[in-house]
Amino acid sequence: MGARNNLYLAVLLAISGGSFTVNPALAADSTTAATKAVTLKTVKVTADTEDDATENTNSYAAKKSRSASKLNLSLKETPQSVSVVTRQQMEQQGLISLDDILAATPGVYTTKLDSERSSYYARGFAITSRQIDGLPVGDNSPRFDNFFFDRIETIKGATGLMGSTGNPSATINMVRKRPTQEFRSTFAITAGSWDHRRLEADISAPMSESGHVRGRVMAARTEEDSYMDFYHEDSTAAMAMMEADFTPNTLVSVGVQYQKNAPTGSTWGAVPYWNKDGSLANLPRSFSLTTDWSSIKNNDLSLFAEVQHTFANEWLAKAVVSQSTSKSDWMAAYGGSGFPDPETGTGMSIWTGIWPYSTNEKFNLDLYATGPFELFGRTHELIVGYSGFTSENTSDNVDTNLQYSAQIADYRHWKGNLPKPTYAKNGSGSDNTTDIYGAYTTARFSLADPLQLIIGARLSAYDYDSQSWTATTPKTQTADPRSLDEVTPYVGLLYDINERFTAYASYTDMFQPSSRKDRQDNYLDPESGISYELGIKSDWNNGKLLTTAAAFWSEKDDLAVLDVEYNNAVKDAINNGADPQDFKVLTAYVASGQGLKIEGFEIEAIGLVNDTWNISLGYTYVNSISSAISSELTNIPQHQLKLHSSYTLPASLWQGAEKVTLGGKVRWQSDISNKWGGAPVNSIGDGVITQDAYYLADIFATYQFNDYLSANLNVDNLFDEKYYTNVGFYNGIFWGEPRNIKLTLRTRF
Numbered sequence: 001m002g003a004r005n006n007l008y009l010a011v012l013l014a015i016s017g018g019s020f021t022v023n024p025a026l027a028a029d030s031t032t033a034a035t036k037a038v039t040l041k042t043v044k045v046t047a048d049t050e051d052d053a054t055e056n057t058n059s060y061a062a063k064k065s066r067s068a069s070k071l072n073l074s075l076k077e078t079p080q081s082v083s084v085v086t087r088q089q090m091e092q093q094g095l096i097s098l099d100d101i102l103a104a105t106p107g108v109y110t111t112k113l114d115s116e117r118s119s120y121y122a123r124g125f126a127i128t129s130r131q132i133d134g135l136p137v138g139d140n141s142p143r144f145d146n147f148f149f150d151r152i153e154t155i156k157g158a159t160g161l162m163g164s165t166g167n168p169s170a171t172i173n174m175v176r177k178r179p180t181q182e183f184r185s186t187f188a189i190t191a192g193s194w195d196h197r198r199l200e201a202d203i204s205a206p207m208s209e210s211g212h213v214r215g216r217v218m219a220a221r222t223e224e225d226s227y228m229d230f231y232h233e234d235s236t237a238a239m240a241m242m243e244a245d246f247t248p249n250t251l252v253s254v255g256v257q258y259q260k261n262a263p264t265g266s267t268w269g270a271v272p273y274w275n276k277d278g279s280l281a282n283l284p285r286s287f288s289l290t291t292d293w294s295s296i297k298n299n300d301l302s303l304f305a306e307v308q309h310t311f312a313n314e315w316l317a318k319a320v321v322s323q324s325t326s327k328s329d330w331m332a333a334y335g336g337s338g339f340p341d342p343e344t345g346t347g348m349s350i351w352t353g354i355w356p357y358s359t360n361e362k363f364n365l366d367l368y369a370t371g372p373f374e375l376f377g378r379t380h381e382l383i384v385g386y387s388g389f390t391s392e393n394t395s396d397n398v399d400t401n402l403q404y405s406a407q408i409a410d411y412r413h414w415k416g417n418l419p420k421p422t423y424a425k426n427g428s429g430s431d432n433t434t435d436i437y438g439a440y441t442t443a444r445f446s447l448a449d450p451l452q453l454i455i456g457a458r459l460s461a462y463d464y465d466s467q468s469w470t471a472t473t474p475k476t477q478t479a480d481p482r483s484l485d486e487v488t489p490y491v492g493l494l495y496d497i498n499e500r501f502t503a504y505a506s507y508t509d510m511f512q513p514s515s516r517k518d519r520q521d522n523y524l525d526p527e528s529g530i531s532y533e534l535g536i537k538s539d540w541n542n543g544k545l546l547t548t549a550a551a552f553w554s555e556k557d558d559l560a561v562l563d564v565e566y567n568n569a570v571k572d573a574i575n576n577g578a579d580p581q582d583f584k585v586l587t588a589y590v591a592s593g594q595g596l597k598i599e600g601f602e603i604e605a606i607g608l609v610n611d612t613w614n615i616s617l618g619y620t621y622v623n624s625i626s627s628a629i630s631s632e633l634t635n636i637p638q639h640q641l642k643l644h645s646s647y648t649l650p651a652s653l654w655q656g657a658e659k660v661t662l663g664g665k666v667r668w669q670s671d672i673s674n675k676w677g678g679a680p681v682n683s684i685g686d687g688v689i690t691q692d693a694y695y696l697a698d699i700f701a702t703y704q705f706n707d708y709l710s711a712n713l714n715v716d717n718l719f720d721e722k723y724y725t726n727v728g729f730y731n732g733i734f735w736g737e738p739r740n741i742k743l744t745l746r747t748r749f
Contacts, residue, residue: 057087060608061606065155067131080508083106083606084151093644098118107123108122108127111734116296123622125556129159135389141326148239148257154171156602157169157506158509168510181214183206186747187747193739221237239257250310253307260298262299263296270729272338273731285735301325302325327359330353337350339731348411349408365388383440383443392434398423401422403418457488488509507531508531509529514527518563526558540607545615560591570585597624602621605618614646637670640670669695694721697717716739716742
């Protein structure tokens with residue numbers, strides 16, 4: 001940590017020009033200041049995200065995003081498909097959780113494993129990269145409340161340039177709200193189905209007369225029951241942030257963010273699809289074999305700070321750090337094993353999982369400088385930086401005392417009132433640490449007035465270490481440490497056909513370290529995820545509406561496959577009397593496998609059609625092509641269509657009509673299916689669970705009483721469609737929410 005602290009100090013000194021002289025406005029709004037030895041051009045500094053905020057814009061469209069390449073590009077100038085859900089869309093459509101927001105995001109498919117765990121997919125692969133303000137979130141972090149955020153950006157394809165490992169699917173970047181120089185406050189109260197209750201408070205204000213120091217505090221509290229028996233949600237979220245203009249050119253921000261999710265009646269698994277005899281179970285949407293004490297709790301505390309300085313030559317230097325502590329407390333009992341017998345009530349048994357002491361500590365760092373430079377008579381843009389994170393997962397094991405049988409005597413009369421287990425630490429545990437740090441650079445070259453080339457690369461150093469211990473033994477390595485260096489390229493080309501249309505092409509990739517070893521006992525090279533994209537973007541209504549049409553191709557290479565020749569030789573030698581301990585590796589692999597290949601296209605339009613009509617429209621087609629070691633995907637839809645719209649009535653209809661905004665959303669997807677294996681003999685569908693194509697319709701209405709008070713009514717799943725959000729998981733299904741209603745009163749000052 002000493003070297004890291006020295007690095008922070010050096011960066012701060014460099015950014016401040018070697019001086020920590022504070023703007024006198026921090027102490028008082030004085031018109032006098034210390035005489036400067038050198039007078040520089042004054043450049044107004046604002047936080048990167050403040051000028052691009054979507055708050056109070058009344059629009060579904062965002063302006064810019066640094067999420068793909070760190071360059072300060074408009075969405076039209078970004079050579080990847082980027083979908084954004086803005087603060088306006090969140091509030092109008094009642095989008096509270098990340099699940100809600102991604103369900104509204106074009107091209108993203110959301111599914112549930114159980115009450116607390118969700119999975120997200122884009123372009124045929126699972127989304128594993130989540131960020132807040134461009135920095136990775138903690139591994140045990142909860143599903144974040146959207147109240148913290150100004151907008152949610154989803155960058156499609158591989159995004160390895162920003163330091164993440166994972167799949168060529170997408171990266172989710174949640175952009176926080178920022179303090180404002182003028183006073184603003186918002187208070188909201190929501191009530192709805194299943195005894196839903198929610199309170200929100202958000203206050204932003206200058207802390208000095210000039211606004212050079214400003215702060216923002218916010219908190220949200222949610223409680224509700226559920227359509228699922230026994231389930232009760234309990235969530236608390238809060239954030240505080242302060243910004244200060246240390247000089248006219250230097251901005252400092254610090255903040256803290258906290259969220260705790262403490263549900264009861266948590267499920268761990270799905271609802272049985274078949275009966276024991278293979279007939280359909282047809283269990284109701286409320287069915288849940290959980291207990292009243294089952295709970296999968298998560299809480300996250302994050303501290304963050306940033307310093308940015310703008311120089312007279314328009315270069316910007318920025319340093320960002322964050323430290324998060326994410327804890328998971330898991331104590332769940334759920335009847336997810338077996339198949340029910342409706343005649344006797346038998347056939348189901350309980351899984352019990354007790355892991356109350358799991359903690360993730362994550363430190364993030366991002367340092368970069370960006371600005372223009374001249375070359376061959378043209379102006380270009382360059383960014384150079386260093387970023388990464390250290391993530392440490394620690395788990396302490398426990399001995400448990402269960403006072404109930406695993407067998408459910410009669411599921412038809414389940415009350416969920418099993419005795420709560422007791423537990424105690426047993427002195428054993430495990431710890432693993434991942435370090436990914438690297439240098440990156442990206443340049444945007446203006447090759448000609450209509451032609452721009454964006455090219456970049458990142459050199460990442462990856463290190464992984466895993467240890468375990470018992471009550472009587474010290475920490476020991478549970479696996480050989482892993483270290484590797486990996487280069488991640490990024491290439492994008494944009495051509496302005498005219499003022500409205502821009503064509504683009506891009507190549508991006510990312511990597512995923514492998515845990516498999518070769519015959520020499522060395523770790524295999526990492527898997528690589530590659531994305532190609534070709535598209536055209538256009539803006540309308542003076543840039544307030546952006547349309548995108550894109551074709552994409554993705555694949556995963558260098559997957560581990562069995563080293564058949566070596567493994568057969570080892571097997572033959574052991575059968576002939578050789579000692580297995582004579583071999584370094586009993587089962588070896590080679591990194592020569594090809595994973596799924598994905599091809600598809602998407603069409604998207606987001607923004608204001610006119611000053612009173614917002615739309616977010618997206619159609620996505622994804623086709624997966626099997627390989628020798630990866631089967632075609634059937635559990636995510638091949639086709640998705642999402643339409644979200646709001647329209648403020650014209651005043652000419654009747655007096656006060658302009659106070660009314662009507663809207664809604666329609667989501668359609670094609671069929672999905674899954675075969676888990678182990679279904680009952682003679683099961684209907686031959687062991688395959690299928691959800692036919694379906695659509696969902698939601699509506700909302702907003703009434704603006706005056707400049708300060710509004711009411712918002714949301715009706716989700718208007719036609720009470722019965723559908724599954726997940727099929728086949730442990731031969732079960734997860735029901736989607738029935739029709740539900742929420743009413744929100746919101747004040748703004």
